[in-house]
Amino acid sequence: MIKQLLFAGALLLTLGVMFYTLKRLIKIFSLTKKGFPINNIGKRIGITLRVAMGQTKIMRKPVIGLMHALVFWGFCVILIGSVEMLIDGLAGTERILGFLGVVYDIIFGSGDVFAFLILIFIAAFIFRRVFMRISRFQGIEMKHKSHVDANVALSLIFLLMLTLLGMNIFYVQHTIINGHSVTGVYPVSSIIADWLPEMSISTLSNLHEINWWVHILLIFFFANYLPYSKHFHVFLSVPNVFLSRLEPLGKLDNMDHVTREVKMMLDPNASFDDSPDEDIQRFGVLDCEDVSWKNYFDSLACTQCGRCTEVCPANQTGKMLSPRKIMMDLRERMDEKSKGLLLDGTDYSDGKSLIKDYISAEEIWACTTCNACAQECPININHPSLIVDMRRYIVMEESGAPAELNSIFTNIENNGAPWQFSQEDRMLWNDDAEVPVLADLFNQDKRPEFLLWIGSSGAFDDRYKKVTRAFIKVLNHLKIDYAVLGTEESSSGDVARRGGNEMLFQMQAMMNIELFNGYEVKKILTCDPHAYNTFKNEYPVLGGEYEVIHHSQFLSKLISEEGLDLSNKSFDGKTITFHDPCYLGRGNGEYQAPRQVINNMGATFTEMKRNKSFALCCGAGGAQMFKEAEKGDREVFMARTEEALETGADIIATACPYCMVMITDGLKYSNKETEVKNYDLAELVADSLDI
């Protein structure tokens, strides 16, 4: 009875502390901003089963991933044992779930094996952290505290497993000597029990008791230690996966209060006095209270594994940005500021902010929005959206973008392209091909099937103009029913949005949507994955719903459905590799279409070491194309070009205007431009068709 009372007391204390922590957390969450709604429960359950329970993303690193998965699954099974211990402790029973029979045997048998495996793996994890210099665990954000935290948590788990096994071992031995039958099966503990020296029944009983108590008390302690440690992950990772952002990675969320402003700006009838109060919350994220609840949840669930930072192109090339640091900084800043905010209200200021005092502008502007970090994160944390939110603050509240970006914003606003070219020159790429213009066809009451979006690069970049011409040849050759906007085309706004200028993006988007809808556009075809992404994912919420097709998808469909055959002799004996554009691949999950097109050409196709969702960015996305790279030790495009050259391919195929510029530069600087060529899919197809 005393034992039960003691147990109940310990449990109450544990629950009390947990309740305090939970209350504090709920208050902190009340400081954050509204994020996306939690709908689509079916899809969320699916993701949870796949990513959390199935551990699919952590197994992108197969060996260490499998070890983690086994530890995770082991925890899940062992948790049932802990529940039994709670009941036993309160009710004064022993192994009360034993009535489950075979089920009990399976659960506790596997739990016993898992405990042993976890013990070994945790020992290996500690060894790795302490004695092996894993680069992923280093970085400016990984301070002494972080390493201690990791080692404490791992040691606790180690002790938990040790006592669990001890409990099982002495239970088995004690029960057998007593002549009772053992409840459950304990494959590992039974073997170890056999090796034990002879002990008296009371010694065995005491040892069992000690292990039992140490184990459950460790659990109680662990449960209350976790929320203050990076290992809060143990509690939050499964919910974090369930609460994942379900949108394609390439999509950025719309800022609705900017939409209201832009609509008013574009409406000639709006009176200036109609504008709502200036008392609109801050645009973008300056400090911890500006983030959404999900950003904060992400930061709490992050266990600092560093997979995000390891794959970050900016980080790999020596730049300051580390996506992991963004999450850690947010959590730390919230720890620091939330007390004041909760006491003094939202006006509280300690003279510091998340941007500047924690995260520098240099870090924020180094991101290529390639989404490698978000793709890699085992628990679906989304770093780029937060980085762009910080850019939004810098641009919309402070006009503080890098000077080169400010001038491209001005150009987009004045002449509809990032460069200073007149909109009237938007058809100069065309030599002598017959290119139908939408306005002409519309006036003849014709509605072409596709609007072909040329894009600013397609119209003005000397290298990419060749791609535009090649694709036009393909379309004309195949007698596709299409038209271009010609001099009515303007920037899609992608660069502006990723550069943090949400207002300019929305102005461009709304003007384009008005134009598209006026011409009754239904399907948009483009060579540019950035335009593709923004039309497909970001225009609908502003009133522009179209079927958007990237040219790789269009060509692949012609091959599989219309029997387009590219296998003439153009590329016989040649080897082609393909560089995945981030906004086609990770951004929108399209990896197969471009490969199918290349595979149809009769050339030998070879993959780069990092391909598909693992592909390294070319370095130009996220408005990087238009600014100097932040300080680092090398250029991203050189790193990617090297990877392409390693394949020994004769041709590096791309399917994006930015990737084209970057890889072309990479070949030039590597002095390989005569041996190795860089072509867009459209050019390869035009060659294959001999047109």
Add this chain to the structure above:
Amino acid sequence: MKILVCVGNVPDTTTKVRFAEKNTKFDTNGVQWVINPWDELALTRALELKEDSSNPVVHVTVATVGRAGAEPTMRKALAIGADDAIRIDTDPEDSSFVAYQLAEVIKNEDYQLVLCGIESSDYNGAAVGGMLSEYLDLPSVSAVTGMTFEGADIILSREIDGGIEEVSLPAPFVAVVQKGIAKEPRIPAMRGIMMARKKPLKVVEVAEAETLTNMTEFEMPKPKPPCKMIEAENVAELVDLLQNEAKVL
């Protein structure tokens, strides 16, 4: 101290220039209008001076001569950060006319500093600043590339052949500014755009004034002949073309 920045409303640099009315008028159809780049820099510097609280600048006004079509440009100047705006409601006829109109407005207000861009990117007359100081009977300094306060003194720097000249003079005066007065033109922030809607934009009636010049005709530059590409090995052909076609050898 109050600063007035004179702002011109000019076509964007990518504009395709066309003329109307027998080549005597600039065809404004489809033109995107922007703040004259020199004036934009002048405004940026004025705002920088105002934001630094160690300076005595408390207020920045922008003024333009133009019809209602110039209002978006004025709103943009307000969005960038000017406190209020004045539009003199008439077409900017010629330099003297524009300078006179601005002077009429400035006379009645107490601006200690008047900033003008050295020229406008449309007609490049480079005359308004000087004329304005004459009409106002104020001293003026031209081609100013730097402006700072040192206590009560205003130090102006000017780029001269082989160096920089620094001059100091008491306000009020007209500073005609050159590129370099501010590093980069400031672009409006979202917050600025929202606030610009509620900032005062005063429309002033035109004053009686003469235009001193008459536009007789505009002429477009002759289109450049297309570029001829010659293979790198083909030196003979190059020499032949330079001798016989371009006649430069």
